[in-house]
Amino acid sequence: MNFLEKLLGASRQHNSLLCVGLDPEPGLFPVVLRDVPVEKAVIRFCHAIIEATAAFVCAFKPNIAFFEALGPAGMSVFQEVLAAIPAYIPLIIDAKRGDLGNTARNYATTVFDIYGCDAVTVNPYLGYDSVAPFLAYRDKGVIMLCRTSNPSARDFQDLLVQDGEGQQRPLYEVVARRVQTWNEAGNCGLVVGATYPQELRVIRSLCPTMPILIPGVGVQGGDLEASIQAGVDKHGERAILAVSRSILYAGGSHDFATRAGQEAQRLRNLINEARSYSEG
Template sequence: MSAFIEKLAQAQHKNRSYLCIGLDIVAAHTPLPIQPYDEPMLPFARAIIEATRDLVCAYKANLGFYLAEGAAGMIALERIVRLIPPDIPIILDGAFGDVGRTAEAYARGAFEQFRADAVTLSPYIGSDAIRPFLKYADRGVFVTARTSNEHAWELQHLEVEVQPAIDDRRANALTLHLYEKVALMANRWHAEGPGACGLVVSATAPEEMQRIRVLSPQLPFLIPILGAQDSDLAAAVEFGRTRDGLGPVISVSHSVIYASRKADFAEAARAAALQWVEQMRSLGGL
């Protein structure tokens, strides 16, 4: 078992949770009691982390929200990741996807400067964009497979030919959708390591999620939940677990961190997080 997967499994077991809270902070949207601070992102994140640290299996920071705040946002991100308990994985969501020295620089920045335990990657360029990150044996990557955006079908549902010499034998059709091809390639990347490879899979496409799980039974899933609690969560819990019993990383952001924009924002975030966790527990596996 890789160090990243072991750390994730321990966090899930300790807190009985698949919940990953997305620290997607917009400085202008921080609650009124926080806004007078010169750098409101840091105290806001500190309060959210302190209120929820025993309810999560991971925290995820979307790089775009911090870049949007300029230098202050990047400084805040560097400080925020140091507030997260060392036994809780940190996922830096940057959808990185480049080659050569650029990919190596992204990996150094994510893993060495921002101390991320895992990152999200775009596979469009191919293996050259993935392997520089997998050189870090104690870290992980989540490769985008099937997303929930309106036009995901434009590329992700393209049909591609199966190459038996390369693809896993579980692909029992002459053609696959591109997202299924990505899932099969991720099996190989995970096996080659030394870092761990997982997949980003949408909860709004349960049939595709089930298909990906069949193709990639051992890979951890990072599953963003965008809306209110509904049947998407049931699918995420049912199909998100690996063959070895590792649970999904179910990421929720706005509905937790902005559960209130008043002085009680931290208490409201905890209550919202607990509601998610209790529903996950009711669906089994925890």
């Protein structure tokens, strides 16, 4: 089963386009975990979040930087957290890798062969040879930064550049068009922020069948309804709404996992309301 098949399977089983981001920040953990050694606290926290939210998601997206920040033990913690994710739910490692040659090959080996993820985020701005080692894993998803959710994304991504046809287009649009040509195996995806729904609509029109990872809903203030209506395909699928902090830290006491599950269910249902509207 390839990444897209697994994604659609989990999405349909749970009636969900919600992806829970696993970005553990020990300083924000509930009081009940404050006196626990940090590595154990991260494992307990993430395991509890996974168990509480799994029934409401189409994917989980751990951000590797939050585990690297734990020091030498971080990668062992990371692997323990990954092992808790149910096998039928896609695992997207948020790593935003971007490099060349042997470095890119080693990055691909690490995320796919060692960590066993189903998809990874990468930075395509070094060109095709920086993503080719990832695309060689034809059953794995390679989700490329296109129009990111941060405010300063405009610094570069909105710049008008001349594409291969001599047309002036925003850089994010050139990226989307180029990634579409790399999608021979059907394993490409794009990252497009919920903070830019108009651009998301343009990108969806250019890439009608590609899965789109949509961060920026929640704390970053992205428009959930507009993003769903712009980001789903013609069947109301292939949009992955990534939410982290507003779910992870929905509760600050002993019931933090229950509160996280309730928030995940609430967001899943809101997404489905917007999806129904877009299909209608």
